[in-house]
């Protein structure tokens with residue numbers, strides 16, 4: 168290729184550099200202008216993009232810097248004042264850079280001779296456009312919107328059975344939340360369908376479980392419910408979109424029915440033995456919590472599953488059920504229930520008179536998107552709309568009402584240029600955990616499983632193997648998903664536990680990982696995809712980081728809703744790129760007004776305490792005095808580490824590729840903020856610690872993105888996820904999710 172004019176291991180010798188007079192050529196006009204301006208500002212004769220060692224310029228300009236055999240950038244040495252952080256610098260003539268130090272010699276791992284782009288972190292970054300309206304320090308927490316109501320005495324006022332009220336009290340639950348206050352009396356007294364819409368963490372699970380239990384307990388007529396037992400029939404089916412949510416709902420239900428041992432519940436979810444599930448169903452259950460696919464399977468294949476006595480069908484997280492493409496499975500369950508005549512008595516003759524006289528369907532959803540309307544049409548008849556809105560007399564479902572995060576959730580955004588993303592994430596975590604007692608559990612959301620895998624492997628400390636409070640058996644299951652962290656620890660938090668979780672892990676590993684994260688007594692981080700965004704209830708999560716913005720605003724609301732639950736406080740931070748992504752801030756404002764955190768200030772504060780590197784490289788933790796220098800050192804170290812570790816490098820490349828592809832799948836309405844043609848692939852590669860030019864990483868990403876850019880939004884790269892608003896009734900979002908789901912295993916690995 169013509170742009171490979173420069174040779175590898177570019178050595179400048181020790182002579183002072185002559186001012187370059189090379190004309191800026193190649194690349195976009197904007198880049199050339201920027202390069203010229205930057206060179207002028209530096210007060211030196213103009214430097215070529217290759218002198219800046221900058222990926223943006225060098226990726227497009229005909230000439231590039233190359234690395235030495237050790238994969239080190241020859242143009243900068245941490246701690247060297249002449250190579251400080253302020254502005255572009257000349258390539259260094261230092262000897263170390265050219266030759267590499269002995270400890271690092273030979274780490275090029277097959278990259279020897281390969282073309283590499285090594286750019287400085289703090290130059291050639293796109294400028295931030297947004298003026299900061301509100302700094303973090305100015306934020307004052309408003310009254311919590313999903314907390315138990317202060318003006319309702321206790322659950323007893325909702326006419327719930329006293330034994331249930333006592334049980335709730337034992338669980339430290341005294342007063343209902345607003346949605347419970349609405350839904351519980353309705354489901355106790357009515358036999359009508361309901362559509363329930365309420366914000367995250369507002370206690371929707373109890374709002375449907377409690378009235379169902381109350382009415383089943385009344386069946387006995389004598390108040391002790393004893394003539395009802397597991398053989399009496401199945402009364403309620405609760406459908407949840409993910410296995411985690413199904414299990415969680417089942418465990419809440421189990422807790423509630425513990426004092427009533429004659430009642431039996433079970434969960435049937437994918438990833439479990441069907442045979443064992445069949446056996447449990449055959450023995451008799453009163454409550455079934457299921458994922459849609461497995462439920463449809465048992466309806467088809469398990470004769471013992473008798474639907475005649477079923478009085479309630481709860482469809483939890485309705486929008487997600489549809490997003491994930493479960494429409495056919497749901498249809499099967501809904502139709503099967505419609506076909507079967509509602510039994511008035513149990514098989515042993517007990518009158519089911521305290522139960523509704525018809526089958527009741529309750530659809531819970533945070534949003535009223537078109538796909539939920541469709542699910543509503545399929546499943547509900549004359550449904551009552553129940554929402555928690557206190558002030559506005561809301562009588563119909565709206566998208567707006569619940570596209571709000573809980574008011575007490577402190578949301579902020581960090582505009583971090585792509586090249587700085589990785590070091591900023593590390594600095595942010597380091598800072599978060601260094602404030603002792605402030606952050607105990609954090610969830611970081613990534614766009615795809617490959618990115619989760621890369622960041623987990625990078626941030627874990629391979630030398631620290633023992634996990635606290637873990638048996639040998641548990642440790643074996645968790646050996647690849649839980650680990651002690653490196654980089655993000657600090658003297659105040661010397662131990663932080665990392666967890667990784669996504670849909671491509673086996674179910675036992677997923678379950679054990681979430682359990683371990685929930686139970687951890689040490690500061691902990693869960694690195695995950697959207698598989699953890701819905702319903703997951705871990706009360707001690709106090710920070711959510713959206714390192715990759717959500718694919719839709721409603722997904723964002725669910726992600727941040729993993730904190731600030733049931734009136735508790737919580738923080739959420741969203742990473743955005745300077746440029747078009749900044750437009751997303753307006754959407755955030757429509758929900759809970761966010762505050763701004765400056766990327767520079769995160770780096771400055773986060774990198775204040777000593778850096779610690781788990782692997783030795785020629786870049787040393789003690790190199791660099793200013794935070795710019797420390798950030799450069801950290802990045803250099805990561806890049807060197809990857810070059811010495813082919814597995815890690817492969818994870819980085821896969822992470823990068825999947826991340827770029829996933830970026831193209833933001834929903835159509837929001838793609839204006841997440842425009843793939845605006846992504847600087849070289850800079851994004853750097854955030855994965857990669858020095859390869861994007862074109863060399865594979866999958867024709869660069870070409871496709873450019874092609875797409877040239878063709879507008881109709882390029883092949885986005886066409887699969889394209890939505891067509893002109894087709895009425897089409898489930899737009901499902902198209903996108905089907906695309907994602909199909910791609911899960913082979914391409915994005917998003918699940």
Ligand SMILES: Nc1ncnc2c1ncn2[C@@H]1O[C@H](COP(=O)(O)OP(=O)(O)OP(=O)(O)O)[C@@H](O)[C@H]1O
Nearest residue numbers: 315342343344367368369370371372373702704733
């Ligand atoms: N009345 C209450 N008082 C105190 N805590 C409660 C109350 N009701 C529920 N909770 C707690 O609030 C948390 C959130 O409940 P739940 O998971 O049902 O919320 P949700 O509305 O379903 O949230 P999401 O939409 O995120 O799934 C749980 O830990 C639950 O124990």
